[in-house]
Amino acid sequence: MHPMVKPALRRGWRDLGTVQFGxxxxxxxxxxxxxxxxxGLLDLLNGTRGLPLLRAEARRxxxxxxxxxxxxxxxxxxxxxxxxxxxxxxxDALRGKTEVLRRLRPDLASLSLTTTEPGGALARLAARRxxxxxxxxxxxxxAVLAAVLAGAGVGEVEVLDEGRVRPEDVAPGGLPAESVGExxxxxxxxxVRRAAPDRPPRRAHSPGSGAAEPGLSxxxxxxxxxxxxxxxxxxxxxxxxASGTPHLYAGVVEGTGVVGPLVLPGETACAGCLHxxxxxxxxxxxxxxxxxxxxGPRHAGACDLALATAVAxxxxxxxxxxxxxxxxxxxxxxxxxxxxxxxWHARPLWPHxxxxxxxxxxxxxxxxxxxxxxxxxxxxxxxxxxxxxxxxREAGAARPTGTWRAHV
Ligand SMILES: [Zn+2]
Numbered sequence: 432m433h434p435m436v437k438p439a440l441r442r443g444w445r446d447l448g449t450v451q452f453g454x455x456x457x458x459x460x461x462x463x464x465x466x467x468x469x470x471g472l473l474d475l476l477n478g479t480r481g482l483p484l485l486r487a488e489a490r491r492x493x494x495x496x497x498x499x500x501x502x503x504x505x506x507x508x509x510x511x512x513x514x515x516x517x518x519x520x521x522x523d524a525l526r527g528k529t530e531v532l533r534r535l536r537p538d539l540a541s542l543s544l545t546t547t548e549p550g551g552a553l554a555r556l557a558a559r560r561x562x563x564x565x566x567x568x569x570x571x572x573x574a575v576l577a578a579v580l581a582g583a584g585v586g587e588v589e590v591l592d593e594g595r596v597r598p599e600d601v602a603p604g605g606l607p608a609e610s611v612g613e614x615x616x617x618x619x620x621x622x623v624r625r626a627a628p629d630r631p632p633r634r635a636h637s638p639g640s641g642a643a644e645p646g647l648s649x650x651x652x653x654x655x656x657x658x659x660x661x662x663x664x665x666x667x668x669x670x671x672x673a674s675g676t677p678h679l680y681a682g683v684v685e686g687t688g689v690v691g692p693l694v695l696p697g698e699t700a701c702a703g704c705l706h707x708x709x710x711x712x713x714x715x716x717x718x719x720x721x722x723x724x725x726x727g728p729r730h731a732g733a734c735d736l737a738l739a740t741a742v743a744x745x746x747x748x749x750x751x752x753x754x755x756x757x758x759x760x761x762x763x764x765x766x767x768x769x770x771x772x773x774x775w776h777a778r779p780l781w782p783h784x785x786x787x788x789x790x791x792x793x794x795x796x797x798x799x800x801x802x803x804x805x806x807x808x809x810x811x812x813x814x815x816x817x818x819x820x821x822x823x824r825e826a827g828a829a830r831p832t833g834t835w836r837a838h839v
Pocket of ligand 1: 702705786
């Protein structure tokens with residue numbers, strides 16, 4: 432262990448005996464009491480020294496034996512310390528790729544804020560490189576989103592779409608003006624390559640484009656058609672539900688940007704649940720939908736470029752949080768923002784009993800189980816003031832990167 436106080440958290444003394452790590456309420460916490468001599472040790476915890484060397488330094492400073500170990504242990508329990516040599520084999524391999532790490536350094540620092548175990552941030556960044564994500568739709572949202580995921584370290588991002596790039600598909604970070612006329616799929620693949628020139632080599636897959644193909648950690652549906660954004664077709668998601676593939680919706684319809692829901696098949700509400708809920712609320716919904724979906728050449732819909740870019744970014748952040756093992760707020764909700772006010776708000780989406788995805792049944796069983804009294808476990812909070820209990824809860828619920836067990 433080469434302990435390193437997480438450099439992503441700015442440090443400050445609140446008074447002579449209390450250190451605050453971090454500035455923002457989401458991740459800041461305070462640690463105390465701490466005397467000045469022990470505080471001086473903090474500067475030595477920068478990842479360049481192992482514990483034996485740190486103990487020797489402490490003796491030189493006339494600190495009692497065991498002080499270093501106690502400090503490191505205390506910091507580690509508070510999730511404040513990283514291990515400059517930790518994270519396992521995949522992390523070691525990534526450590527050898529200095530160019531990749533240089534580019535992803537801010538992402539690594541950010542991951543250190545949401546991981547508690549020393550070495551965990553690099554382990555998660557390394558795990559991203561082994562993941563495979565598919566984006567359906569290479570428009571203003573889909574192509575940018577795919578490029579962001581690749582740029583953030585996801586090893587394999589494939590984009591599916593049909594037809595050729597049209598001028599209105601062009602977006603900064605997505606499909607460039609030079610690609611107009613090229614097949615959308617080819618142009619999107621090039622955008623993904625540009626975003627991450629150092630990504631790992633593509634693995635061989637069995638041919639076919641079925642959603643049931645193994646190895647997909649997530650599918651993102653980012654249709655160019657605004658009716659498909661507003662009212663995602665449940666039939667299109669059937670193979671994803673059947674194979675237990677998590678999927679996320681994102682897009683722009685008229686002046687509204689939409690991110691979510693993130694569907695965990697059989698656990699959280701899906702496109703079918705959305706349709707059933709809307710039909711319950713508005714008897715005219717099916718009739719309107721039939722008209723919106725019915726043929727005739729479609730003229731170009733509205734799609735504000737800045738809103739599309741924001742949607743791509745937020746959807747990518749939800750996707751990454753999920754892939755990294757957290758439970759982002761897009762599960763069971765659609766985040767929406769409309770021009771020109773642009774206030775993001777979550778529209779909750781409940782599993783519907785008429786939907787065949789099975790989420791409603793599962794939610795019913797879970798509610799039943801939650802009514803069974805359980806003994807609450809108290810958390811050790813001694814000497815650590817955590818402004819929010821959210822992080823601890825999220826950390827407790829974290830899954831291994833890129834995994835999700837389907838309950839279908
Ligand atoms: Zn459903």
